[in-house]
Amino acid sequence: MLRVYNTLSKTKEPFETVRPGKVGMYLCGPTVYKPSHIGHMVGPVIFDAVKRYLVYSGYDVTWVVNVTDVDDKLINESGARGVPMKQLAEEMTADYMSNIRALGVDVIDHFPRCTATMPEIIEFTRDLIAKGFAYEAKGDVYFDVSKAPDYGKLSHRRAEAMLGDGGGMVDRKRNSADFALWKAAKSGEPSWDSPWGKGRPGWHIECSAMSCKLLGETFDIHGGGLDLVFPHHENEIAQSECRHGRPMAKYWMHNGLMQASDEVGKVGGRATRAAEGDLASQEAGKISKSKGSEPFREMLKKFPGETIRFFLLSTHYRRPIDFSAGRIREVETGMETFYRFFKRYERVAGESFYDIDAPKTRNNGDFTPGKDPLLKSVAEWRNRYLEAMDDDFNTGGGIAVLYDLVRALNKFVDDEKLEEPGRRDAAKLKSLRHGAAVLKELAGTLGLFREPVAEKTAADDGLTPRLMDLLIALRAEARKKKDFATADRIRNGLSEIGVVLEDRPGGTEWSVKS
RNA sequence: GGCGCCGUAGCCAAGUGGCUAAGGCAGCGGAUUGCAAAUCCGCCAUUCGUGGGUUCGACUCCCACCGGCGCCUCCA
Incomplete structure (x- = not known):
């Protein structure tokens, strides 16, 4: 019997699907404004294994990962680089796709894009206004948190504590906890037509719209990083459940985060390790300097994708992970x-x-x-x-x-x-x-060992294998004559140039040292 | 300040109210081998951050403390 930890209840619950035999699964994907780094890979790898295990267990699984291709960060980055937002988003999406593919993540069924979901997003927003859960203010549309009956149930916070004045947005928001469903366009920003004028979606609404479109009003698993529990997922729940009057997702699964410290003393969360100044902490410190910003595709040049996948899966998904080259x-x-x-x-x-x-x-x-x-x-x-x-x-x-x-x-x-x-x-x-x-x-x-790994081989000009056969034959003759000095000289000499010989009952095998 | 997570051998890391506390890396013996490599066998935490409490019994539940970390601020 499969049991799944649910952030909603903070316990492991028996896994029962909404519809018999079918599983709908949604994972919050990347905002494509920068090349992805190792931290972005945790969720895809883990949920890839989750899907594989569910399929193996006999379920028909549909997995959706959204791509956020319009938001503030994207607009800023596109401005800074002088590249149109659309082009930037396309480049970074391609980067993301090639990264997850290198990790063997290839069972995602849909990659909906925010910019391709505008009609649904606008309809979702309009419906929330019509039902009294949202209000327009100067071209913005905000969700009224005070109208959501159990706001805070996922992150286990009390809504009252979050209500209050409108903060810096006091002229537009009724409560500080209210969040934008739609943002009026500032001049020069990419925008879409809407009943409230030109603008673009708020951060949370796309996930509600896309998951509903592709998986229905209630689906089985919603996943993401632990950092998304609040406010992102809390707000998704508020939007979707207020609009539909039924649960958005049955199981909320959250993965632990990659440790992202730049200080040796903080990496790994063990005070003793840093204090001792041992190898592990030094290693972690060195790596962490580049870790936060190093594009994942650079990391892939140093380590095979399958190794990184194995590494990510070797610890429980809810735990934080410390990354270091030594660990890999x-x-x-x-x-x-x-x-x-x-x-x-x-x-x-x-x-x-x-x-x-x-x-x-x-x-x-x-x-x-x-x-x-x-x-x-x-x-x-x-x-x-x-x-x-x-x-x-x-x-x-x-x-x-x-x-x-x-x-x-x-x-x-x-x-x-x-x-x-x-x-x-x-x-x-x-x-x-x-x-x-x-x-x-x-x-x-687990998606492991599906294909032969690319092995380090000698330049195959056809000559090397024949030369090796010759050397191995010579060594075999020497061994037969108990001339071990010669035999060892061949093996040691080869070892020095990176070739390993292994004697077995069936004969001697050679390989290039990895 | 509020909410929450974590602390298991030299390192990484599963797990559990009472059965030998998985596995990996490193290390040490042994088998095997001409010697190696690989493989196999054995050893490597009387103990699970510290101090209390609950219990017949806790590493596992509760409290406090110490240490590390996250969120509360459009980060996966």
Whole structure:
């Protein structure tokens, strides 16, 4: 039974969909005014895994991520750069798209743009005025927070505390907590015609309009960063629920934020670490200097997308994440365990791990292990994995199980000596294949290990492999004659130029050091 | 000031009112290997920020304190 933490109730609730078998999911996407950075990638990766797991669990999922392509920041940036807002938005949208794609995020169904949703936004606003929840003031339209019955229910704040005079906008707003649905255009700003004159939407209204348009008045999951709980999501709820008279979303899921400190002492949130001045804090400090502003596409040049994805999923989504190059390298080292197993699998089973036709749904993956000891332990790990994921998408716990699973498979290959060609019988290989298929099945719900990673290879002019074959043959002859001095000289010499030799029962393999 | 989150080994990080407190990185033994690499086995928190309280029993619930962090200001 899947359980999901709901910010509304501050508890984990059993997951029950609004409509049987269907899930509507909305994630607040980027404002496309600057290249995206690592922090923008947290939500997409996490909710990508959420969608995959829901699909795996048998739901028909529609996932919407909006693109905010008109707002103050965009207008300012476009002015500063002397680039039309539309063009800026298009460039930055392309940047965002290529970044999430590099992280394997490719199951988003709709990317609605604010500028392409104007009729719905205007209609939404007009309806709110008609129903008495909003008012016009000098070409602006504001939502009247005092009319929203349970304003504050998501962020758990009391509305009364937020009401008061209009603050700096006292001439237009009735209450300081009131927020803009529509903003009158200042001269030179991009604008759209509306019943209130030329203007553009306020920040929150687009999400209400788009989610309603694509997912309906009530849908299942609304997600976003923890920083959006207030005021953004609170205001979305107010708008949508006042207009429709029914809940906007059943489950509100919020992911933790990437730590964004520039001070060594603050990174990681551990006073002791900074005080000691140890390696980790120094590393974090160095990285954080560029972290806040470094475009994600630059980071992608340093680390593979799949590694960053693995890193983001290795901790629970509601926790804050500390980023450092050292952490990424640790994760990279850990992932080698999987990549090496995949190669081993190919050697032993004669087929690529990536070509395994693994079950796509939980029901199809269910199996009874019988007496086979390997499959018994595989089935056990599979259950452990599913338990973890059923518990509010505990991807960190799930990844731990993946390590247990790959260890069980390696042990089986060791115990049965399957690296030796003569020891491979059909029954053993069948068990191994089944175990590997389960690994692929489970990793697939996290969107991991879907495609072979780009391996570092020697320039392939056709000559290198033949030269390597020759060297390996020479070394084999030396070893046969117990001339280990020569054998080691070849291996050590190659190691110095970045080529690793590994001796196995089936022969010697070479690879380029990563 | 208001609202809220977090503090688990050298580092990262799951988890739980009583079952051996996952997993990863680093480290140390051993098996394997001509030696390696890889893999496997074992070790690595009598203890879960500190001090109280509730309970037959708490790391897990409550309170206080210390430390870190977020939001309250159109940041994912």
